[in-house]
Amino acid sequence: MREILGDIDRWRAQHKRIAVARVVDIEGSGPRDPGAAMAVNEDGEVCGSVSGGCVEGAVVAEALEILKNDSPGRLVKFGYSDDEAFAVGLTCGGVVHLFIQPLSW
Amino acid sequence: MIYPTLADRIRKNKPVALLTVIDGPNLGATLLTSPNVENIGTLGDQELDRVSSRDALGELEAGRTSVRNYGPSGQVTPEDLQDTPVVRVFVESFSPPPQMLIFGAVDFTAALARVAKVLGYYVVVCDAREVFATHRRFPMADEVLVTWPTPVLTERGPDLGARDAICILTHDPKFDVPAIQGALATSVGYIGVMGSRKTHAKRLERLAEVGVTKSQDLARLMSPIGLDIGSRTPEETAISICAEIIGKRVGRNVPSLANSEGPIHK
Numbered sequence: 103m104r105e106i107l108g109d110i111d112r113w114r115a116q117h118k119r120i121a122v123a124r125v126v127d128i129e130g131s132g133p134r135d136p137g138a139a140m141a142v143n144e145d146g147e148v149c150g151s152v153s154g155g156c157v158e159g160a161v162v163a164e165a166l167e168i169l170k171n172d173s174p175g176r177l178v179k180f181g182y183s184d185d186e187a188f189a190v191g192l193t194c195g196g197v198v199h200l201f202i203q204p205l206s207w
Numbered sequence: 208m209i210y211p212t213l214a215d216r217i218r219k220n221k222p223v224a225l226l227t228v229i230d231g232p233n234l235g236a237t238l239l240t241s242p243n244v245e246n247i248g249t250l251g252d253q254e255l256d257r258v259s260s261r262d263a264l265g266e267l268e269a270g271r272t273s274v275r276n277y278g279p280s281g282q283v284t285p286e287d288l289q290d291t292p293v294v295r296v297f298v299e300s301f302s303p304p305p306q307m308l309i310f311g312a313v314d315f316t317a318a319l320a321r322v323a324k325v326l327g328y329y330v331v332v333c334d335a336r337e338v339f340a341t342h343r344r345f346p347m348a349d350e351v352l353v354t355w356p357t358p359v360l361t362e363r364g365p366d367l368g369a370r371d372a373i374c375i376l377t378h379d380p381k382f383d384v385p386a387i388q389g390a391l392a393t394s395v396g397y398i399g400v401m402g403s404r405k406t407h408a409k410r411l412e413r414l415a416e417v418g419v420t421k422s423q424d425l426a427r428l429m430s431p432i433g434l435d436i437g438s439r440t441p442e443e444t445a446i447s448i449c450a451e452i453i454g455k456r457v458g459r460n461v462p463s464l465a466n467s468e469g470p471i472h473k
Contacts, residue, residue, distance in 0.1 A: 103301070104327075107214045114210075126229055126274055126297045137272040137299050174235035175227075201229040201297060207209040207237045207248065 103139045109149035110141050110205065118143040120205040121165035125152050129181070130196040141205065144169055152200055153180070165202050175203030209239050209248050213301075216241060220303040220329070224263040226250060230295035232279055240264060255281040255294065263298045270302040270370070304329045305370035308363070309348075310356050310386045311377030312339035315401065318441035319374060320348045322449050328372070333359050335382065356382065360389030369396040372452050374432065376401045380413050387414060391424050397452045399432035403471060407431060429455070431464040431471055439472060 103124075113120050125138040133154035140150035140158065142165035151158055157180045164178055181197030209225070216223040226238040233251030240246045240260040249256050258281030266273060275298055277283060278291045307323045309316050312334035320330045324347050333352040334340035340353045352359060356375075367373070373390045375383050375398070383400065387410075390398045402410060407430045419425070433447035434454070454461030464471055 103213075103299070104217050107217060110210075111214065124227075124297070124299065135272070136274075136297075175229070177229055201227065203227070203235045205210060206235075 103137070103150075106139060106141050106150040109147075113141075113143045113147070118145065119169050120144075121169050121202055122205045123152055123161045123165055123178075123200050123202040125198055126177075126201045127199040128196055129199075132196040132198050134198075142166065142169075153198060156180075157198065157200075161200065161202065168202055169204055173204070175201060177201055209237050212247055213239055217301050222267050222303060223301045224260075224267045225299045225301070226259055226263055227297045227299070228294055229274065229297045231292050232294060240267075242267070250294070250296065252280050255279065257281065258283065259296050259298070263300075266298050267300045267302065270300055272297075272299045274298070305372070306331065306363075306367065307372045307374065308333065308359070308367075310334070310373070310375045310382065311379075311401075312336065312341075312344065312351075313376050315376050315441045315444055317345055317347070318445040319376070319448060320345055322442070322445040323372075326449055326453075331359075331363075334377070356386035356389050360386070360393065364389060364393040364395075367393045367395040369394070370456070371395050372397040372399070374399045374401075374448060376432075378402055378406060380410070383410065384413055384417060387428065388417065388419060391419065391427065397455055398427050398429060399448055399451065400428050400430035401432045402430060404431060429463060429465045433464055435462045435464045435467045435471075437472065 120141055120143050122141050125134050125136050127136060134152055138152050140152050142148050142162050148162055178200045213225055223241045228234055228236045228250050236250045238246055238248040238250050238256055240263050246260050255277055259277060262275060275296050277294045278288050279294055282288055304327050307328040308331045309319055310333050312332055316332055323330050330348045331350045332345045332348040335355050337353045340351050342351050345351050373395050375386045377383050433444055434451045436447050438444045438447040451463055
């Protein structure tokens, strides 16, 4: 969170709606520890990261969906499995649990 | 508002924990807690707030970030959690950054301070010579102190712990002997001392003269400083020092120069 405060402050000053995604748990090998965070504003601008670049694209889509639907937040899991081999996942074989919510607090 | 207070405390390096309901009733609710100040926000139930923020302060002290499960009114025992929805709370700890104290304002200092900043350290550079210990030479350092090691370590030593590091880069016995003595009196996780194997041997003699002879004390000194990766430039040396700090912190068996033999530069 520390490294994305500057961008979030700038977006808040511009009255942009913002969603924050945070790693809350990892199973097995994961690129970033719990607490890793990224933020997405209503225009789709991004700061921070929650993986080694593997799932950020999907997080942006999810975050924009959450902002659009005024959802209170959602737990999202990204991992690797055979039937998801070509879907979004972590190449390192781990599973990452993210909580994505609007920054309404 | 929680976010502005959170951002302010993070920036001022004050310990703070952010609690968020990530599953269960009041999804997305947040609570902010810090030692000795009132909580801000709520997870939707007073008792849940009380119990979870108490737990969060413990997590904060340990520097841990984790998910904890409660009943809707803060129940924690397995019997109380039967037949009730579970509230999963993400407790995110923001501890002040680890500190690196660098003694000696030399060329290696600037490179080490730069790499330490990349790793998130609060960096303090200390040297008694005011022409060398200047902000202009070390703009990346959080503090530049013109003073001797003893007062600095007397004042700040009690706050140093396993996550912190002391790097003694001066080769001057007037300076490095008191710095090592002061460092050994702290619980700092890493003490690195620069110098060739010959310098280290001579330094051990001088330390013995002032009574520093205990093997468990001398074993804490990583000297020559850094990993045996054949680093040459100040920047490469800085990387080798920081890699050694990471390896020591997580308890890995890394190839430290202090544990090897032969020339440092090949």
